[in-house]
Amino acid sequence: MRKTGLIYSIQRYCIHDGPGIRTNIFFKGCQLRCPWCANPESQHKQRELSFVSHKCTQCGLCIKKCPQNALRKEKNGRIDRKSCDLCGLCVRCCPSDCYQIFGREVTVTELLEEVERDRPFYQNTGGGVTATGGEPTLQPEFLTEFLGACKDRGIDTAMETHGNAPAQVMERLASVVDHFLIDIKCMDNGLHERVIGAGNQNTLENIRMLAGKMDKEVSLRIPCIPGFNLNEKNRKELILFAKEIVKTGNLHMIHLLPYHNLGFSKYEALDREYAYQNVMALRDEELAEYETELRNEGLPVTIGG
């Protein structure tokens, strides 16, 4: 069994990913490549160094310290990623916190300690811990053990997932997850496969299994992406699917998540291209009609997390 998990961030006072005040654990690594992804640092399974250039005062300390001579003087293209061995000296010596390494190994005990620190807030709000990412189900043993330990301590658990995991993994997780938040990127299997790199059949089946047969509380997260899934056909199919789940299972809520481009800075910091760089963010109002459509079908729906 794996002794450690790879996470890249812990965020506190999260209120959009399950009930109450929650502590979000961001797991690193995801096998899908949604081109609009707002968290590029979550995708790779390897540790990664980022550099936020506008905070740099060009004090030169990092360049002097770097044992691999992997840092250039210029702010643009600062890191020579071929030479960098992620030793972290630049992160440590930068007084302006320009550098950050995404990805750290944690044990279940360490992670529990982090989560316990917010316990008083869970108690007053019905909150708890939310495993998100990246894709938490890529680290099934660690995740099950961690969430199981949370349950043993009476901490509420939620998991945000793209749902594309083997049914046995989901089945096992169902015993330690109180609230499932599962993404449906689009209903068309072909399009899903073409754009994202995998089909959606697995996800839809898992939703059927969890919400239906296993009677777990499932919420659907619908990223609303201009030019991808906002067409009528997709909406109709989604409604059909959601109505099926409502009829046979425990569908808690449908979240329509308006596309935003806030992740752009992070692509820059990782020296990566953002395919959605020029796509305008959606305002909540632009989804009002979509929301009404779902509501008129008797579906539980809200805009935002």
Add this chain to the structure above:
Amino acid sequence: MAVEMTERCKRIRERLVYTDPIICPERAVLWTESYKQTEDQPPVIRAAMALKETLSKMTIHIYEDELLVGNQGSALRAAPLHPQINLWFLNELDSFEKREGSRFLISEEAKEKLRSVEEYWRGKTVYERTMALLPQEAIDSMNSKMFTCSYTLATGTGHFLLNFEKVLRDGFHGIQRECEEHLQQLDYAVPEDFEKFSVYKAVIIVCEAVKIFAERYAALAEEMAKEENNVSRREELLRIASICRRVPYYPPRDFYEAVQCTWFQQLIAQIESDGTGLSVGRLDYFLWPFYKKDREEEKLEKSFAEELMDSFWLKCGEIIEVWNEDDSRYFGGHPISQTITLGGTEADGSDSVNELTYICLDSTMKVKLPQPSVCVRVHKNSDFAFLRKCAEVIRCGLGMPAMYNDEIAIPSLMNRGVTMEDARRNWGVAGCVEMGLQGQMCHFANSGYFNLVKCLEITMDGGFDRGTGKQVGPKTKPAEEMESYEEFVEAFKAQFHCAMHHMVEIGNVVNTMHAKWITLPFITAFTEDCIGRGKEVHDGGAKYNHDGPQGVGLADVADSLCVIKKLVFEEHAFTMKELMEAIRADFTGHEEIRVQALKDAPKYGNNNRYVDDIARNVLTYFCEEVGQYRNLRGGVFVPGQYSNSANVPFGEDCGAMPNGRKAHTPIAEACSPSHGAEKHGPTQAALSVAHLDHVLVTNGTQYNQKYHPNTLKGEKGLEALVGLIKTFFEAGGFHIQFNVVSADTLREAQKKPEKYRDLVVRVAGYTAFFVDLNKAIQDDIIGRTEMNFA
């Protein structure tokens, strides 16, 4: 609830917001004229006569649309000056209009009039009388900028929570009768009685003055009614006239009269006394019986009650004071801290929230002015619906209401000798965050501000101040020579002890001068137990008497001590000598030490016990030092931990610090973590703050959190905010206030990212600190924030 003000109130608000503040010479001139005529009288009678002269002759207005009447200055937003305390304004007459912030217009005529009062007051002000008496060591200590007493040296006491209940019950007529009865019992042959004669006589003069003042409004209203063509306005004016014939001299008979009575009392206190923090206190509690009775008897429409409360809020918004330019740095935006405290408990501890409480919260939300400042008392039985309502108001982005924890305040006051019943029933916020007692306390709440960071700097230099080049404290070992952490802490304590002693010296002299030469016969008239004791309120008449100095910069001190403890003496990462060299060079050429200081020692604000214990110990020590002093009125000194905007000028006065802070940058505000130290988000910072022993800090602690509006969106946003407040309070916090950031704040954060390291922007599925975003994205968020607040 009415979601909007009535058209009338909107017009009043418009008028107020679009009037530029000006300087008003009228009060200064009338006050001076009176003082010239009363040289042969004792001070308390002179003050009473000056108030009477002012209330009889000052310009009065009933502005269009008003339901409540009573103005402070000769024109709307005209700020009075108080020459009896300090003549600072004579040096600034030509710069009022040139100020960058807190700007005031002033006419040449006004300047002339103000210059004319100098001749009489020169040599007689509280400031001059105080400076003449101060020991040189105290002045040196103050000049080193370890503390400032600029507030008490420049302004009046302020910080009273007036006894509205007594006036609502007895009227000033009743108070006058009480004094007359006392006078009959007095005997000039009894030494103890001698001074009481003057006090009672002064209060009687004040009661008459109040009657004259209100009747002037009645006469004006009657006159205006005659000229008024609009029938409904004419009726309103006649109603105003009849109310002003009655209150506050006679007690009110209905809710409308009670509200007008309360306003007159609040206004006259503002005219009599300089000084901020003259607070309304528990408005929803003491007006409740009038509201309840009128509603039960079906004499009062709820909508009219709402309009009256909105009017009261607008009236409070009119009050204006002018600060000198230097103090404007410490108190940015000329705050008046006219505070209203809602919620709380009865004397038996049961919840006292009522329908009027909700109306008051709505008024806050509708009127949207910086004044009055609104606070809420929360206790363990406060219900969710009420807290949710508060969260709704907070979400509007006014930074109000500020939330206060009864479970800390009540034991805190009891720890300073207040009875449980008084604490439960009468505690309210006096000014910023200070715990006051309504109608029972004389509170020099701003007796000094301590720059704890400067004190640490002077400790490092063995009591020597590099700024003034003087030895300002005891000669302790310079930091380089110290051999243990304990030794450093002892030296810090020795320096603080000495500075605190000097501050108390100054405080006591100032207070004596106020008691002797200023006197407040109006506030004396109703403050418990001034009439019973026959003593003026500055002179020990009040039932409770507190003096409060504040500490500023706790987080920087705790973080610095932590670096010394952990990195110098435990881990030997560098020596004390190396650290001192780095600090004196502002870390230039010593960047590695700075990096170690910043990153290898835990920082207060992350729920880390090692450094949080240091912070707690420093604060506890501060409280013990302050708490051992008695004041002249038979009360005690009580410690506070808040900064207003003093953390910025205080920072300018300080060099680099062991925690890695660069020279002359701002120090931490109030109880907040130092800039950039908070790395684990709002929940962990709140738990660090709650770890301090707030019960000891009877002059109040202050803790601000900043949120982007997205965090508070929807029903979940409200519930989570309530949860956060409850959890913070259960963990032991006293005060928490939320800045829902405006677009302006975000722009500021763009310019000064180091100050806004902790500002989180949250969108579902996305997580980032605002300062980590690039400019284009930041601009985008600013644009959206503006839309949210439009």
